[in-house]
Amino acid sequence: MTFAFPILLGGLLLAGVPFLLHFLIRRKPTLLLFPAYRFLVQKQRANTRNLRLKHLVLLLLRVALIALVCLALARPRLYHEALGLSRERPVAMVLIFDTSPSMDYKVGEMTRLEFARNRALDLLDPLPEDCRVLILDSADAGDFTRSDWQTSVDKARQLIRGLTVRPQSAPVTKAINEAFRRFHSINDPASEGLPRFVCVFSDRTKGSWEALATAKRPDDVQVLYFDVGIDEPVDLAITHIELPRDYDGKSRQAFAHGEKIALRAVVQATGQKIASTMTCQIGSKTLRQAFDIEAGKPRSLQFTIDSAAWDLQAGFHQATIGFENVTDALAFNNQRFVTFQIVQKPRVLVLADDLKRTEKFARALRALLYRVDHKLVSAKLDYSGYEAIFLVGVGTPEEKLWQALGNAANAGRGLCVVVPGDELARDAYNGAAAQKVLPARIGEKISAARGSPWQLEENDLQHPFLRPFLRWLDHGGIDFLLAPRLAYHYWEATPIRDTNSQVVVSYDDARSHAAVLERRHPKAGSVLLLTTPLDTRTPEWNNYGAKLTSFYLALTMLCARHLAVEPGQQAVNFNFGVRPPAFTRRAFQVYPKYILSTPEASEEVHFDDQSRWVGDRLAKAGNYALAGTNAELARTEELFRFSINEPGSESDLSRVPISEIEALLGAGSVAPQDRHTALLDTIGTHFSEPIELLPWLLIAVLFFLAVEGLLANRFYRHKDEPLAA
Structure with a gap:
C-alpha cells in the first residue's frame, strides 16, 4: 500500500479531540429522589452503565470518522500480488528488440520494427519516470556491454525511437540470456525489491530464435514475448548467390580472362506462386531471365558471364542480381551483390x-x-x-x-x-x-x-x-x-x-x-x-x-x-554476422585519405596501427570499393572491392512454434500482437492498475458521520424532548 500524501497521516493526532470533548461536555447522572433507597441505588448503577456504553460507542465512532478522513486525504492504493506494472509503482524492465532484416517486413506502410517500437512505447506510457529500463538490440550480440540501465523512462523512449533494422542479425535468445545475467548481477540499491520484467519484441521467425537455447528464467523475473510477426507472409527472395567451386569444394572468387563464369541465384517464394524476371547487371551490361516459382520450392537460376565476350579486363568486377519490377513487403532480399576478380593465368x-x-x-x-x-x-x-x-x-x-x-x-x-x-x-x-x-x-x-x-x-x-x-x-x-x-x-x-x-x-x-x-x-x-x-x-x-x-x-x-603459382583466391564476398571484410594495405599503398564507397554514397575510413581496415560497422548490404586518395597529387588508387549480403536464413519467414518458446520462457509468455489489439488486453494480469481506495473511504466517512450524528442525537436527548421528525 502507498499514499499519495503521506504527510496528512499526521492528522491522526486529531483523534484525541473526542477524548477532550468527552471529558468537557459529558453529562452527569441524574439523581433520582425515591423513597426506596435500594431501588434508587440499582437505578443509579444501571443508568451509569448505559451512559458509559453510549459514551464509548460515540467515542469509537468519532475516532473512526477522523481516521477515515485522514486516510481518504492520503489517497491509499491497494496492490494485488498478481499485479506488476502501474502508473505509480516503479519497475526494473529489460526491453529486447529483434532488429534483424526480417523485421523490415511491411504491413501497410508500417514495418514490423516500427510496430514493435510503437508497442514498446505504449508499454512505457503508464510507468512512472523513475523506473529502471534496459534496452537490448539483438544486433549487439557481440558486445552487449555498450547497453546500460536507463534511470528514466524518457531516456528509454529516446533509445527506442532510434532503433533501426540492422543487417548483423542474431537470435534474440542471446539477448534474453544477457537480460537474465543483468538481473543476476544488478547492484543498484534503488532497484532492489522492484518487480522485474523482460519484454521481447520479435517476429518469431526461425532466424530470430536459437533452437537449442538453454537460458534458465529466474523465479523473480516475468518474461513476455510480444509476437509482432505475420502468420501468412508473402515474399519473393534471392536467398544466396553461388559462384563456381574449386576442386576442393571452395567457392571460387577469381577467374582467368576468357573463362565463362556461371553465377547461380537461388530463389525462394513464400506464401504463393510468383512469376517474375531476374536481372544480372555488370557495369552497363544486363542479362535477364524470366521464371515462375511455387511457394516453398526453392529454384536455381543461372547466368553465364563470358569474360572474353564481355571484355572483362583484369581486376575486380561487381554484379547486382535482382528482380525486375517487383515490389513486395520485404525489400532487402529482392537483390544480392557479388564481386569476382579477373586475373591473367600464369x-x-x-x-x-x-x-x-x-x-x-x-x-x-x-x-x-x-x-x-x-x-x-x-x-x-x-x-x-x-x-x-x-x-x-x-x-x-x-x-x-x-x-x-x-x-x-x-x-x-x-x-x-x-x-x-x-x-x-x-x-x-x-x-x-x-x-x-x-x-x-x-x-x-x-x-x-x-x-x-x-x-x-x-x-x-x-x-x-x-x-x-x-x-x-x-x-x-x-x-x-x-x-x-x-x-x-x-x-x-x-x-x-x-x-x-x-x-x-x-x-x-x-x-x-x-x-x-x-x-x-x-x-x-x-x-x-x-x-x-x-x-x-x-x-x-x-x-x-x-x-x-x-x-x-x-x-x-x-x-x-x-x-604455376596462380593469383590467390582473395575473399571478396561476405555475409553479415559471419566474418567481416578486411584489407591489409602494403607499404606502397599508404595514402593521406581512404574512401569507402558504394554507387549511392561514400565515407572516409581509417586503418589501424597494423595497417588493417575491418568492415565490421557496415550498415547495409551492397557492392563496396575501397580507394586511397592523395588530393595534392590528384591521385586515387582502387585498393579493394567486395560485396556483403544479409544471411539467406533471414529470408526464411517460417514461424517458430509457440510451444518451443514457452518451454523456455514459461507458459503464456507469448502474446501475439496486431495494430488493433490493446496492449493491456494482450498481457492480461501481467499489467494492471492498483485499486484506488479514495472513493470507498469517502463513502465510509459519510456513513460513519451519519451514524455518529444519529446516535449522538438519540443519546443526548432529554426524555421530555420530542424525537426529531
Missing part, C-alpha cells in the same frame, strides 16, 4: 623436339587458359618470364639445358619433365647435370600387356598434387574414375637418395612402379617427373588421351596447377 613454356607431336599437350594448357609459348628445345629463350616450364617428349636433353632448367627451379619456377618413348636416352637423363634437377634415375622400360592404372588407394591423397582427387572421389561420377586410364609402357624411376624427392603416385602393378615423382628445390621450386609420354605417338604408350574420358586434360591441369 605464363608457361612448353619445350619439345617435335611441335606437332606435342601440340595436343600445348592445346590442353591453352584450354585451361594458361598463356602458352610452345617452342623447340633448341630455341634460345629467357626462362625468367615463365612461371612453369614443361619439357615434353625430349629424347636427348643437352647438359646446358639441364643447367638452365636447374637454375630456373632453384629460382622458384616449376618444372615438369614428361619422358619420351623409346627415343629416350637414359644417359642424358641420368647424367650429373640432369640428376641435379630430376627426382629420380631412369631405369628399364616396363611393359604391362593389360595396362596399369594409378594406385590411388595406396597413395597419400593429401599431397597437393593429388588433393583434387578427394573432391572427385566424394563427388562421384567422374569418368576417369569410373573407367581408370591405363599405361601400357612406362619407364622405371628410382627416387634419388638424400634429396627432397618422393613418389607422388604409383602404378597398380606388382612392384608399384612410380607414375609421378616430385623433387623440391631449396627455394621451393618443384620438379615433377611423369614416367609415361603424353604426346601423340604410335604405338600408344597409354590411353590417357582417349576421347572416352577427360583424364588427359585433368592430368595436364594437375601438373600446371601444382607448378
Whole structure:
C-alpha cells in the first residue's frame, strides 16, 4: 500500500479531540429522589452503565470518522500480488528488440520494427519516470556491454525511437540470456525489491530464435514475448548467390580472362506462386531471365558471364542480381551483390623436339587458359618470364639445358619433365647435370600387356598434387574414375637418395612402379617427373588421351596447377554476422585519405596501427570499393572491392512454434500482437492498475458521520424532548 500524501497521516493526532470533548461536555447522572433507597441505588448503577456504553460507542465512532478522513486525504492504493506494472509503482524492465532484416517486413506502410517500437512505447506510457529500463538490440550480440540501465523512462523512449533494422542479425535468445545475467548481477540499491520484467519484441521467425537455447528464467523475473510477426507472409527472395567451386569444394572468387563464369541465384517464394524476371547487371551490361516459382520450392537460376565476350579486363568486377519490377513487403532480399576478380593465368613454356607431336599437350594448357609459348628445345629463350616450364617428349636433353632448367627451379619456377618413348636416352637423363634437377634415375622400360592404372588407394591423397582427387572421389561420377586410364609402357624411376624427392603416385602393378615423382628445390621450386609420354605417338604408350574420358586434360591441369603459382583466391564476398571484410594495405599503398564507397554514397575510413581496415560497422548490404586518395597529387588508387549480403536464413519467414518458446520462457509468455489489439488486453494480469481506495473511504466517512450524528442525537436527548421528525 502507498499514499499519495503521506504527510496528512499526521492528522491522526486529531483523534484525541473526542477524548477532550468527552471529558468537557459529558453529562452527569441524574439523581433520582425515591423513597426506596435500594431501588434508587440499582437505578443509579444501571443508568451509569448505559451512559458509559453510549459514551464509548460515540467515542469509537468519532475516532473512526477522523481516521477515515485522514486516510481518504492520503489517497491509499491497494496492490494485488498478481499485479506488476502501474502508473505509480516503479519497475526494473529489460526491453529486447529483434532488429534483424526480417523485421523490415511491411504491413501497410508500417514495418514490423516500427510496430514493435510503437508497442514498446505504449508499454512505457503508464510507468512512472523513475523506473529502471534496459534496452537490448539483438544486433549487439557481440558486445552487449555498450547497453546500460536507463534511470528514466524518457531516456528509454529516446533509445527506442532510434532503433533501426540492422543487417548483423542474431537470435534474440542471446539477448534474453544477457537480460537474465543483468538481473543476476544488478547492484543498484534503488532497484532492489522492484518487480522485474523482460519484454521481447520479435517476429518469431526461425532466424530470430536459437533452437537449442538453454537460458534458465529466474523465479523473480516475468518474461513476455510480444509476437509482432505475420502468420501468412508473402515474399519473393534471392536467398544466396553461388559462384563456381574449386576442386576442393571452395567457392571460387577469381577467374582467368576468357573463362565463362556461371553465377547461380537461388530463389525462394513464400506464401504463393510468383512469376517474375531476374536481372544480372555488370557495369552497363544486363542479362535477364524470366521464371515462375511455387511457394516453398526453392529454384536455381543461372547466368553465364563470358569474360572474353564481355571484355572483362583484369581486376575486380561487381554484379547486382535482382528482380525486375517487383515490389513486395520485404525489400532487402529482392537483390544480392557479388564481386569476382579477373586475373591473367600464369605464363608457361612448353619445350619439345617435335611441335606437332606435342601440340595436343600445348592445346590442353591453352584450354585451361594458361598463356602458352610452345617452342623447340633448341630455341634460345629467357626462362625468367615463365612461371612453369614443361619439357615434353625430349629424347636427348643437352647438359646446358639441364643447367638452365636447374637454375630456373632453384629460382622458384616449376618444372615438369614428361619422358619420351623409346627415343629416350637414359644417359642424358641420368647424367650429373640432369640428376641435379630430376627426382629420380631412369631405369628399364616396363611393359604391362593389360595396362596399369594409378594406385590411388595406396597413395597419400593429401599431397597437393593429388588433393583434387578427394573432391572427385566424394563427388562421384567422374569418368576417369569410373573407367581408370591405363599405361601400357612406362619407364622405371628410382627416387634419388638424400634429396627432397618422393613418389607422388604409383602404378597398380606388382612392384608399384612410380607414375609421378616430385623433387623440391631449396627455394621451393618443384620438379615433377611423369614416367609415361603424353604426346601423340604410335604405338600408344597409354590411353590417357582417349576421347572416352577427360583424364588427359585433368592430368595436364594437375601438373600446371601444382607448378604455376596462380593469383590467390582473395575473399571478396561476405555475409553479415559471419566474418567481416578486411584489407591489409602494403607499404606502397599508404595514402593521406581512404574512401569507402558504394554507387549511392561514400565515407572516409581509417586503418589501424597494423595497417588493417575491418568492415565490421557496415550498415547495409551492397557492392563496396575501397580507394586511397592523395588530393595534392590528384591521385586515387582502387585498393579493394567486395560485396556483403544479409544471411539467406533471414529470408526464411517460417514461424517458430509457440510451444518451443514457452518451454523456455514459461507458459503464456507469448502474446501475439496486431495494430488493433490493446496492449493491456494482450498481457492480461501481467499489467494492471492498483485499486484506488479514495472513493470507498469517502463513502465510509459519510456513513460513519451519519451514524455518529444519529446516535449522538438519540443519546443526548432529554426524555421530555420530542424525537426529531
